[in-house]
Amino acid sequence: xxxxxxxxxxxxxxxxxxxxxxxxxxxxxxxxxxxxxxxxxxxxxxxxxxxxxxxxxxxxxxxxxxxxxxxxxxxxxxxxxxxxxxxxxxxxxxxxxxxxxxxxxxxxxxxxxxxxxxxxxxxxxxxxxxxxxxxxxxxxxxxxxxxxxxxxxxxxxxxxxxxxxxxxxxxxxxxxxxxxxxxxxxxxxxxxxxxxxxxxxxxxxxxxxxxxxxxxxxxxxxxxxxxxxxxxxxxxxxxxxxxxxxxxxxxxxxxxxxxxxxxxxxxxxxxxxxxxxxxxxxxxxxxxxxxxxxxxxxxxxxxxxxxxxxxxxxxxxxxx
Numbered sequence: 001x002x003x004x005x006x007x008x009x010x011x012x013x014x015x016x017x018x019x020x021x022x023x024x025x026x027x028x029x030x031x032x033x034x035x036x037x038x039x040x041x042x043x044x045x046x047x048x049x050x051x052x053x054x055x056x057x058x059x060x061x062x063x064x065x066x067x068x069x070x071x072x073x074x075x076x077x078x079x080x081x082x083x084x085x086x087x088x089x090x091x092x093x094x095x096x097x098x099x100x101x102x103x104x105x106x107x108x109x110x111x112x113x114x115x116x117x118x119x120x121x122x123x124x125x126x127x128x129x130x131x132x133x134x135x136x137x138x139x140x141x142x143x144x145x146x147x148x149x150x151x152x153x154x155x156x157x158x159x160x161x162x163x164x165x166x167x168x169x170x171x172x173x174x175x176x177x178x179x180x181x182x183x184x185x186x187x188x189x190x191x192x193x194x195x196x197x198x199x200x201x202x203x204x205x206x207x208x209x210x211x212x213x214x215x216x217x218x219x220x221x222x223x224x225x226x227x228x229x230x231x232x233x234x235x236x237x238x239x240x241x242x243x244x245x246x247x248x249x250x251x252x253x254x255x256x257x258x259x260x261x262x263x264x265x266x267x268x269x270x271x272x273x274x275x276x277x278x279x280x281x282x283x284x285x286x287x288x289x290x291x292x293x294x295x296x297x298x299x300x301x302x303x304x305x306x307x308x309x310x311x312x313x314x315x316x317x318x319x320x
Contacts (some may be wrong), residue, residue, distance in 0.1 A: 007035035008205055009059075009173060010114035014056050026278040028054040032068075033304075036173065041199060041206040043220030045213050045252065049274065050230040052209045056177045059207070060094050061085055072173075085310065090120060093171040097178035097182075099162035103150045109136075110146030113165045120169065135164040139194060156187035163194065167202070175207045181213065183279035192219055213252045222310070225249045228274050228285040231304055234312040245313045247290045284316070292317060 019100045036042050044052050057063040059070055061077065070078045070110050077088050096102050103112055113135055114128040123131065133143040139160040150158060159179060159255040166174050176195070180188040196219060198204060210216045216223055225233040225248065233246040244250055251270045270289055275281065283298040284290070290297065296316050306316040 005037050008038045008072070009268055010069075010071040011035070011055075011059070012069040012071065014055070014058060014070065015066045016054055016063060017066045020278055024101045024278045027280060029058060029065075029278060030280075032226075032229070032231055033197035034224060034231065034234070036107040036205055036207060038172075038205055039070075039199070039203050040222065041208055041220045043223040044207060044209045044226060045211065045216045045223060046226035047274065048211060049228075049277070050226040051277075052211075053177050054224055054229075055226075056094065056175050056207065056209055060089070060092060060175060062094075070300055091171050092173045092175070093166040093169065094175045094177060095159070095162050095166050095179040097181055099158040100150055102162065103158070107149075108146065109148050109150070109153070109161055111151070112161065113168055116165065116168050122169075131168065132164075135168055136161075138167070138198075139164045140190075154187075156191060159183060159187075159191055160194065163191075163198070167198070171204070173205045173207070175209070177209045178211070179208075181210060181212065188215070195219065212290050214256050225252065228280070229277060230285060230314065231312070232286065232314045234304075236308075236310055239311070243311065245307065245311075245318050246315045247317070248286050249294050251289075284314075 009034060011034045016031055017025040017027050020026055032055060046052055054063060058065045058163050065078050069076045080088055110132050113132045117123055117131060119127040132146060133197060136143050136145060141157060141160050180191050183191060208219055210218060217240055218232045220237045223235055223240055224231055227248050233249045235244060241253060244253060257269060275288060283300060284302055287293045287297040302314045302316050304312050306312050307318050
């Protein structure tokens with residue numbers, strides 16, 4: 001069991017708020033705690049605006065957290081500054097949804113991948129070039145692409161280059177923020193298989209963020225479901241379809257399209273819109289859209305509780 005190991009990354013009570021012009025605060029991440037274990041792929045799923053990407057930015061120090069702790073190698077990395085922060089990024093890399101926005105369009109592919117190696121002075125230019133060729137081969141791209149520019153590559157090829165660049169510094173953790181969402185289904189499958197194989201070969205740990213529950217379920221060992229900045233359920237991926245408890249998790253499952261569905265069956269859609277993150281009301285944040293809502297759901301915010309080993313739920317229904 002993964003939970004019997006020592007976690008490689010621990011997030012404790014993390015809150016991220018943004019100041020609004022009217023003096024209010026938007027709470028993008030609301031008291032989130034989680035653990036990532038060595039060699040694990042932890043999936044995070046939820047609708048757009050639920051705080052997934054903000055959480056990723058906080059973990060990688062692209063955003064400064066409002067409160068809480070991020071423990072990696074027994075240190076709170078949210079407090080790191082300057083050179084310590086820079087060195088920490090060698091072991092904690094991120095793959096973005098649109099690699100084009102993280103590439104310098106004037107740099108060739110070989111330069112994009114070798115740049116981290118040279119910046120950290122891990123090797124000279126000649127060795128970095130050889131390393132770049134090996135990294136490209138590792139992600140299934142010919143080294144002939146080294147002299148091409150980003151605009152000359154397809155979406156799938158650019159995402160593979162982004163993976164190669166993330167691997168260049170031999171990280172322990174890679175955060176994939178919607179890394180396959182913009183790709184065609186066939187290319188998406190190729191990239192997912194590549195990530196799975198690299199995880200096995202390199203012993204990597206992933207945080208895989210996606211709004212597509214079917215994709216997350218296929219690649220993850222455990223799944224965290226987020227809604228309006230909070231974790232509402234944590235469950236092993238192989239038990240998701242049979243043991244999910246939270247109404248929001250069940251609604252996400254019911255909305256997944258399957259080619260195996262019979263004729264005349266309808267995809268269930270979660271009705272209504274999430275409330276504003278800048279005006280969070282008392283009670284459960286899902287109460288306005290939940291078909292099983294009761295009086296207590298409007299009065300008390302449910303706590304995230306372990307209902308069985310490794311399975312956590314924040315729902316008043318779980319107390320019955």
